Amino acid sequence: MDLDDEGSNFELKEIQTLSGHTDRVWSLAWNPATGTDDAQPVIASCSGDKTVRIWERSALTRSWDCKAVLEETHTRTVRSCTWSPSGKLLATASFDATTAIWENVGGDFQCVSTLEGHENEVKSVSWNASESLLATCSRDKTVWIWEVMPGNEFECASVLQGHTQDVKMVKWHPTMDILFSCSYDNTIKVWAEDDTGDWHCIQTIGESSNGHSSTVWAISFNAGGDKMVTCSDDLTLKVWEADIEGMRSGNDQVLWKHLSTLSGYHDRTIFSVHWSREGIIASGAADDAIRFFVESKDSVVDGPSYRLLLKKEKAHDMDVNVVQWSPGQENRVMASASDDGTIKIWELATSSN
Amino acid sequence: MVSGLINANPVVYEKKERRQRPASIPDADEYSAEAIDQLEVFDHVRDIKDPEHPYSLEELKVISEDAIEVDDRRSYVSCFRVTFTPTVEHCSMATVIGLCLRVKLMRSLPSRYKVDIRVAPGTHATEAAVNKQLNDKERIAAALENPNLVDMVDECLAPSYA
Numbered sequence: 211m212d213l214d215d216e217g218s219n220f221e222l223k224e225i226q227t228l229s230g231h232t233d234r235v236w237s238l239a240w241n242p243a244t245g246t247d248d249a250q251p252v253i254a255s256c257s258g259d260k261t262v263r264i265w266e267r268s269a270l271t272r273s274w275d276c277k278a279v280l281e282e283t284h285t286r287t288v289r290s291c292t293w294s295p296s297g298k299l300l301a302t303a304s305f306d307a308t309t310a311i312w313e314n315v316g317g318d319f320q321c322v323s324t325l326e327g328h329e330n331e332v333k334s335v336s337w338n339a340s341e342s343l344l345a346t347c348s349r350d351k352t353v354w355i356w357e358v359m360p361g362n363e364f365e366c367a368s369v370l371q372g373h374t375q376d377v378k379m380v381k382w383h384p385t386m387d388i389l390f391s392c393s394y395d396n397t398i399k400v401w402a403e404d405d406t407g408d409w410h411c412i413q414t415i416g417e418s419s420n421g422h423s424s425t426v427w428a429i430s431f432n433a434g435g436d437k438m439v440t441c442s443d444d445l446t447l448k449v450w451e452a453d454i455e456g457m458r459s460g461n462d463q464v465l466w467k468h469l470s471t472l473s474g475y476h477d478r479t480i481f482s483v484h485w486s487r488e489g490i491i492a493s494g495a496a497d498d499a500i501r502f503f504v505e506s507k508d509s510v511v512d513g514p515s516y517r518l519l520l521k522k523e524k525a526h527d528m529d530v531n532v533v534q535w536s537p538g539q540e541n542r543v544m545a546s547a548s549d550d551g552t553i554k555i556w557e558l559a560t561s562s563n
Numbered sequence: 564m565v566s567g568l569i570n571a572n573p574v575v576y577e578k579k580e581r582r583q584r585p586a587s588i589p590d591a592d593e594y595s596a597e598a599i600d601q602l603e604v605f606d607h608v609r610d611i612k613d614p615e616h617p618y619s620l621e622e623l624k625v626i627s628e629d630a631i632e633v634d635d636r637r638s639y640v641s642c643f644r645v646t647f648t649p650t651v652e653h654c655s656m657a658t659v660i661g662l663c664l665r666v667k668l669m670r671s672l673p674s675r676y677k678v679d680i681r682v683a684p685g686t687h688a689t690e691a692a693v694n695k696q697l698n699d700k701e702r703i704a705a706a707l708e709n710p711n712l713v714d715m716v717d718e719c720l721a722p723s724y725a
Contacts, residue, residue, distance in 0.1 A: 234704075258704065286708050289701075305705050331705050349705070376702070394699065425699065443699075477637070478677065496677065496700075497640045523639045528674055529700070550674070 212560055213490065213504045213519070221561040222500065222522040225543070228265055228553040230276050233258030235547035237290045237532045243297025245538015252277075253545055254300055255553050256288035262302050262312075264319065265553070274555065283310050283321050290334045290379075294341050299362075301344060303332040309346050311362060322362040327354060327369075336389075338382040343367070345389050347377035353391050353401065355409055368409040370401055379428050384435045386457060392426035398440055398450075400466065413465055415450070420468035422448060427480065433487040437469065441480035441493055447472040447503070449516065472503060472516050486535040486542070490519065490558070494530030494546055499523045502558065520558070526550050568615050570651045576624045578609075599672065601631045604643055607671040610723040611663050614656045614715065619722065623650055625660060630683070642677040643668075648686050657687055661697040662706065663719045 212218045234257060241252040244266075253265045253274075262280040267273065286305035293300050300312040300319070309332055311323040329350035336345045344356040344364065353370040375395035382389055389401040389409075398421065400413040415421045424443035431438045436454040441447050449470040456464040478496035485491050491503040499521055506517040526548035536543040542558040605628040609621035620626040626647050634642035645664055649657045661680050668678050681694045696702055706712055 287704060305708055333701070349702075378701075394695075394702075425695070478640070497637065499639075 213488070214507055216506075216517070219561045220502070220520045221559055222502075222520060222525070223557045223559050225555040225557055226274050228253075228255075228274055228276070228555070229551065230263055230279075231255065231257040231259050231261070231551045231553075233287075233551060234528075234549040235531065235551060235553055236287065238534055238545055238547045238553055239292045239300075240534060240536050240538070240545065241293045241297045242295055242537045243293075245536055245540065247539075251536060251538050252297075253553070254291045254293065254302075255547055256291040256302055257551070258287045260284050260286060260288060260304075262288055262291055262300070277317075278319050280312060280319050280321075283324075284308070286331075289332065292335055292337060294337045295339060296341060301335045301337065303335040303346060305331040307332060307348070309335050309344075311364070313362065323364055325354075325356060325364050327366060328352070333377060334379040334381075336380045336382050338387055338389075339385055340387075343382070343387065345380040345382060345391075347380045347391055349376040351375060351377060351393075353377055353380055353389070353399075355389070355401075370409055370411070372399055372411045372414070373397070378425065381429045381431070383457075384431050384433075386435070388457065390429050390438070392429050392440060394425045396422050396424055396426060396442075396444075398422075398426055398429065398466075415466060420448070420471070422446065425479075428482050430483050430485045430491075432485045432489065437485075438466070439483050439485055439491055441483040443479045445473065445476045445478070445480065447475075447480065447483055447491065447493060447516075449514075469513055470515055475501060475503075475518055475521075481530065482532045482534075484533050484535055484544075486544075487537075488541070490535075490542070491516070492533040492535065492544060494525075494533040496529045497523075498526050498528060498530060498548070500525040500530055500533055500544075500546055500556075525556075526552065526554065569654050569656060570615070573613075573616055573618065573623050573650045575618055575622050578619070578621055579628065581606075598633075598641070599676065601628055601633060601643075604631045604645070604668065604672070608645070608664055608667055608723065610725065611667060612719045612722050613650075614659045614663070614719055620647070620660070620664075624648065625650060626664070634679075640677060641675055642679065643672075644679045644681070646681055646683050648683040652686065653688050657682055657693050658696055659715065659719075661693065662703070662712070663716050665697065665703060666707070666716050667720050667723055 238255040245251040264278040266277045284304040290303040309325040313322045328348040331349045347353045355368040356364045357367045373393045377393045392398045398415040422442040437451045450466045451469045452466045480495045482494040502519040503516045528549035547553045630646040632644045680697045
């Protein structure tokens with residue numbers, strides 16, 4: 211496979227730049243139900259301009275257009291957006307301390323619910339795989355778990371305390387109802403439900419467990435769900451692994467262990483990291499660059515190590531805030547967004563020599 | 564006597580002589596290949612008013628030209644590091660001063676410039692905590708959506724726009 215061949219040359223080809231937002235773009239999400247033969251790819255993006263934009267690629271021209279601007283709902287920066295696994299709902303998290311839920315009703319996006327409760331800025335929102343739970347996190351140091359009820363009703367199931375600072379991101383495990391959060395307090399926390407339905411922290415990954423030494427900005431899982439990668443202000447990416455079979459059998463004692471630290475590759479804060487289903491780790495950083503890493507087949511002794519596949523300098527004119535691989539049929543297509551107010555669609559291709 | 568001010572009697576220093584500059588339109592620098600130097604960065608911040616006293620950051624020696632460093636390790640990214648010295652070790656205005664520096668430079672320098680702000684090592688009791696906040700752009704962005712804070716910052720920045 212070309213990823214294993216260290217002689218292969220890769221290049222990141224720019225497909226299109228999506229402009230429209232009038233302030234920095236903080237995040238974006240590919241609609242998971244699109245990018246197939248029947249459904250053209252769709253992306254949602256959110257910005258400091260308080261709006262969310264929906265972009266769709268035209269089947270005819272293969273060019274991306276802005277299909278909708280979701281405005282007049284959030285009163286401050288929209289920090290994060292994520293589609294439900296079925297692609298039917300979009301959740302948006304805002305500095306205005308609310309999380310809005312949107313539904314596409316005949317081409318029109320309507321806000322069908324507003325989740326209130328956090329004391330200040332909501333930073334991230336995540337749906338679990340079965341779409342039965344939603345998690346949000348905030349600068350108020352808490353993580354909230356919401357139950358999704360019929361009729362677009364959401365009920366707060368738990369308010370999780372434990373982080374000692376601003377919580378930057380929450381992410382559900384891809385297959386199990388285990389929740390992960392990362393924070394300005396430099397730790398990653400793992401949360402699970404016990405037999406009595408109470409949620410609690412089953413693991414805290416801090417500096418003493420080979421964890422990060424500064425703010426952890428993002429978490430991403432590999433396709434199998436047995437590894438995760440985190441990125442930080444400490445300029446490293448860290449890869450973690452866990453015994454997936456043990457987790458599946460409901461063993462609460464299963465711990466995530468440090469596998470590898472990728473250091474020396476970034477010299478400014480890494481804001482985003484995303485693991486593709488093929489195993490390519492993409493990172494977006496404050497030096498305007500996007501980097502790609504793959505597992506190196508070299509070292510077998512201490513376990514897998516990772517090597518830099520490609521570094522794209524000046525991917526944007528300003529900080530890269532988010533990188534997200536497309537879930538669609540097309541391979542190695544990725545989107546990024548930046549403080550420069552744009553979203554870029556890319557294709558990671560092998561360059562012809 | 565309780566004056567309410569953190570530092571009621573700051574030491575006021577003389578201002579450094581100003582270099583003559585040709586008048587330039589701010590946006591003209593956006594695409595110019597000419598690099599911005601330390602003195603130019605200093606010129607943008609020297610007249611910022613201290614939040615508590617009717618003196619500039621330069622006059623109080625909170626900021627000086629030497630405390631601005633160019634980091635040119637990478638050819639594709641231009642960075643500045645600005646170090647400021649609060650007048651007192653327990654200065655709770657440190658984050659406000661840092662925020663003022665950040666906002667002024669954000670508004671004055673072309674967007675391709677990265678700025679790192681920190682307090683001079685050893686000059687503040689909670690140095691690490693202050694530095695972390697001042698360099699977390701998400702926290703800065705949220706803070707700048709607070710109108711009261713923006714008003715306070717704008718008041719400090721007013722004299723620096725001349």
